[in-house]
Amino acid sequence: MQLPHAQAAVIQTVSADEAQPVDALARATDLPVETVTGAVFELEEQALVAVTERVEESIELTDEGVAYADGDLPEVTLYRAALDAGADDEPVSMGQVIGSSGLEGAQVDIALSNYARKGYGVIDSGEITADLDADPDADSEATALETLAAGDGDATDATDIDDDTIEQLERRGLLERSESTVREATLTDEGVTVLMEGIEESQTVGQVTPELLTSGEWEDAEFSAYNVEADAERIEGGKVHILRQTANRVKDVLVGMGFQEMEGPHADADFWINDCLFMPQDHPARTHWDRFALENPTHIDDLPEDLVERVERAHREGVGDDGEGYHSPWDEDFARALALRGHTTSLSARYLSGTEIGELEPPQRYFSVEKVYRNDTLDPTHLLEFFQIEGWVMADDLSVRDLMGTFEEFYAQFGITDIEFKPHYNPYTEPSFELFGTHPTTGELVEIGNSGLFREEMLEPLGVECDVMAWGLALERLLMLMYGFEDIRDIHGTLCDLELLRETEVTY
Incomplete structure (x- = not known):
């Protein structure tokens, strides 16, 4: 034959x-x-x-999983450092414990996100406690890593490891199943x-x-005959991240609504980030617990002197016949301090003041979709850095109805029509309100943004003589409503679920 x-x-x-x-x-x-x-x-x-x-x-095991199998998981390292610092008796500064632990970069985020989950202690308001009854030697994830490392990745070695532990290690990117x-x-x-x-x-x-x-x-x-049923090698091609796809779509929608895009520095002076927004310098959000200050350089050199004087006067004395200001300390040196922006409203202040692209005459519409940085506690809806959809409209005789109508038109472009509004307080807007949307999977209300009409105390020093309505919306929260994601850490960050991103269908 x-x-x-x-x-x-x-x-x-x-x-x-x-x-x-x-x-x-x-x-x-x-x-x-x-x-x-x-x-x-x-x-x-x-x-x-x-x-x-x-x-x-x-x-x-991934390279990271092998490294932890040979040493300690970051949360275990943090727990032992907390014990050494006496956190089992009373709360200790988180910065002090992290500094003594030797953890750096992404390991800090990993330790913080898993510390409380495993019952090692509590992290709250920049302080950490350690539970003396916790036993890091019995950590199921650490034990599983050691078992798998000893077995050289053989799946039979995982038979004694419970499925929840395997899934958690996979979510953390410490092992790969195929x-x-x-x-x-x-x-x-x-x-x-x-x-x-x-x-x-x-x-x-x-x-x-x-x-x-x-x-x-x-x-x-x-x-030769070809067998079209034979297996072919699977190749994972690169593509634009779903978060970037959504950001680009947001930009297209806002441009279609008549907006122009703003640009500006990620690291900026506190003056632009907070002082121009009529945020008092003794506000809790301006402490080192909530902001990321720069170590080098520490201060900005150039600020418009006349604008600094007007902003300081607004803080000290207020604006208008009935204005009172804050009657609290105001220090120009503090205003010049550099930090990573906690919101992109710093860009709005730069543009409205005329220092960025010159004086603007109403009507004007501007937006940005940029990254911001906050020292928040990590959870399914909070990250240390995320994207904010900033926007504002400058025109005469604006009202809350105009603002609400803008949101309804914007979110309708993404299939979201059940926006709810809740009155709120902001130092720089009055009236103010938060926005909420219904999560498609859990049915819970998710906060998706903050908004309002800029106060006179903010606009008068900037030289703006008409109304300005503004907002800051969370891009990641929009993604949650569009796709049903329940944890934004699955989307980006150290625990990003690549398989989830590969399999998620793009929504139009």
Whole structure:
């Protein structure tokens, strides 16, 4: 019987007594696995080989998982540092404990996000406590990492590890699970008969070449058959992150509503971030617990002197006949201090003051979709850095109805029509209100933004003589309402779920 080279090699190698995996046949024949797979299927169609399939799961620790298996998980390191600092007796400064722990960069975020979850203690308002009854030596995740590291990633070593622990380690990016189809081939009785009668290799052509065409040999050539059912290698191609896709779509929507985009520094003076917004310098949100100050450089050199004077006067004395100001300390050196912006309203202050692109005459509409930074406690709806959709409209005789109508029009572009409003207080807007949307999966109300009409105490120093309505919306919260995500840490950050992002269908 004549067979193509690959089929002939496989049938002469496969056993009639023992099932052999395709990859073993590939090694024995010195042929690519894909070629052997195709040959096995073709021999099966001729009833010369029987093929069986089974699914195998493999577990492999990531580089980060291997490192933690050899040492300690970040939350365990933080717990031991907290104990050394006496946090089992009374709360201790979180900065002090983190400094003594030796944790740096992303490990700090990882430790903080898992510390309370595992019952090691409580983190609140910049202080940390340690539960003396906690036992880091019995940490199920640490034990699982050690077991898997010792077993060199064999899935059979995970049989004694509960599924919740495996899933948590996978969410943290410390291990990767994969399934593969194992195909095994066995020579049939008919195959044995054919093999005993003798096998000859037929000369087949697997690829059409220019030489084959120009010589005319293609007319007499025997072409190899292609098995379109054979497995192909899965390649994960790169694509734009879903958060960036949504940000770009938000920009398109706002441009379509007549807005222009603002740009500005991520690290800025407190003057632009807070003072221009009529935020008192002794406001709790301006302490080192809530802001990320810069170590080098620490202060900005250039600020408009006349604007600084007007802003200081508004803080000290107020604006208008009935204005009183805050009667609280105001220090220009503090106003010049540099920090990562906690909101993109610093861009609004720069543009409204005329220092960024010159004086603006109403009507005007501006927006930005940029990253902001806050020293928040990590949870399913809060990150240390996230994207804010900033926007404002400058015009005469604006009202809350104009603001609410703008939101209804904007969110309707994303299929969200159940926006709810709640009165709120902001130092720089009056009236003010928060926005809420209903989560499509949990049915809970999710805060998605803050808004209002800028106060006279903010606008008068900036030289604005008409109304300005403004808002700051959370891009990640919009994503939660659009796609049903319940934890924004799945979307980006150290615990990002790549498989979730690959499989999520884009919503239009």
